[in-house]
Amino acid sequence: MSEDFTPNIVGFLCNWCTYAAADLAGSTKLKIKPSINVIRVMCSSRIDPNLVLSSFLWGADGVLVAGCHPGDCHYEKGNYYTRRRFALMKKVLESLSIDPERLQLAWVSASEGQRYRDVVNTFTDKIQKMGPNPMRKDPAV
């Protein structure tokens, strides 16, 4: 893998916690690696496993799903659904020969701009070590 490989990470962020944290990280000028593309959803439980699978099939090097801390969900229990769904999701990825480590679930609350930065940067480093998604479209093809 090349040194200058920049992972392409799709981030599904919940509107109330992690998206706000990302906003806070931006407005407080924290340095975040430019690897993540954020898609805002109302709740982490809105994220259809289908969306995650499609992302991988279309060449995403990593997918970050992030929402409110357990017990803090804006919609009371949405993140509990997410947690259960993504425990299963990891097994599905395995059966599709996609490294389940490429899917990350994180809880970041609205005031945790620094934690958001840490989550994104650590995840980017991890993906960088793992190399590009084998399913990534080769521009040469």
Added chain:
Amino acid sequence: MDKLIIDGIEVDPDPSKSILEVARELGIHIPTLCYHPSLPAHGACRICMVETIWKGRSTLHPACTFPAWEGEVRTNSEMVRKARKILLELMLAEAPDAVEIQELAREYGIEKTRFRIKKEREENRCIQCALCTRFCEEVMHIGAIGFKGRGYRRELTTPFDANSEICSSCGACEFICPTNAIQLSKITDRKPEPLLSEYEAGLMKRSVINIPFAQAIPNKPALSPEYCMHFLNDGCGVCQTVCGPQAISFDQKEEFVEEEIGAIVVATGYDLYPILNFNEYGGGKYKNVLDGLQFERLLSASGPTSGKVLRPSDGKEPKRVVFVSCVGSRDPENHFPYCSKICCMYSAKHAMLYKHAVHNGEAIIFYIDIRSDGKGYEEFVTRAQEEEGVKYIRGKVSRIYENPDSGLTVMGADTLTGQQLEVEADLVVLSMAVVPTHGVSDLIRKLKIQTDAHGFLTEAHPKLRPVETLTGGFFLAGTAQAPRDIPDTVAQASGAAAKVIAMFSGSEIHKEPIIAWVDPDLCSGCQICVPLCPYSAREYDESDNIVIVNEGLCEGCGSCIVACPSGAVQQRNLEDNQIMKMVKVVLD
């Protein structure tokens, strides 16, 4: 009907009452020792003796046990005074050390008793009126004390003179004894724990039933059931007996009131970081190390010392007071990284007020930086330094320990001269960090509003929406959001109130248009989504065998969309294919 005449005042006789009770209602003083309104009259001490004249016959009776029948009563006649004199002389012989008896005897012109003075014990204060034993048994429902021996050997004690196991150390016996003859420590080795006034920041004791503070609304006493003997063992109830208007009811309980409300302003305030966390400063260990709020009470005219600055250990006026800033604040390694914002200014105020109260006193403030950011604040600090002569030392305090001479030694550094300092002080005031009110985190969690790592509430946007939360209808005010002083709190609270009014003044509520809808052609009526919805916004329509969405209730989380096995549910303005396209754009 014949009348009852007490000292010339005519009243209707009422045999359900005693003469004593009727006389007290009339404002006639009859001395008592063994009488207490919450106990049935016992007539043990006989000092309430009065002369009753019935059908021309004059007799002596104790007023506490004698019913208020018709006839004449004289409470202070020559006959009565003579009888009481003899009684007092007997009591003086029985309890020669009882100051209260000596005073009463002096009122009746007796200096010395003619009888043999009892010398069996070192100190004889007990007149054996049995008020304490009756009170312990009948009012407090305990019965830890009683009399032993007979005749002149009769003595108040615990069973077998042993340490009482059942004594609850309520202290009622000690409190009620008319001659201060009882010491609780001789009855039980259990130490009574004083109940400290929350309002006076623990500098004063308070009773179990009290008006919490002078301007309390409603300005009525409240009872703390966790300490009240009535709630603990169904005893006491003295407050109920002595309350004239019968205002005390033990049946009153907390009740749940359900109200429909349109907005909530969360203004849960702050606490000071407990002083106990600072062992190196002797917090909680040394009596003369106080926090800012305690010193505020010491300075207050309505405080425990009525505005005189007196240190708690010995009640002396402190001649040198050291104030320590940033205790817990601006200390990211050990405590909190943030600035508590109010301490610089209140320390300056405290130092000035102290100098006004103690003219020859010396006030020293240890500070890291003086943060006087507010209108007129810098001028205030300058005034404290230049006009009031408050000494400011830039540096932190490392340790405070007690010394036998002046009280406390403060070890610190002066970072402007680079010297180590040791300052002797009579009193030390610690400016403790401002932290969110203890125990509100459960409430905050129920409200589903966000807090930061320290528990302060998070605003929707630090610059553009500083009084709102991310959840609609919830607003913030004051130190619940961050440490701030009074002007800032008032400004923010006014802003929050204005936001609430603005929300209420509209005829419509605006919601995000992202809500769920069901495609009736695809819905199979399986109802998987119905229990999933946290807002009960889904109903099953039996006639069409589909599930319909209540658009007013739906908050648009989208949990149902993922759960729908047939893909019949979509989120308006954020449909699956829209997100799919976003993903595609991102990955292209």
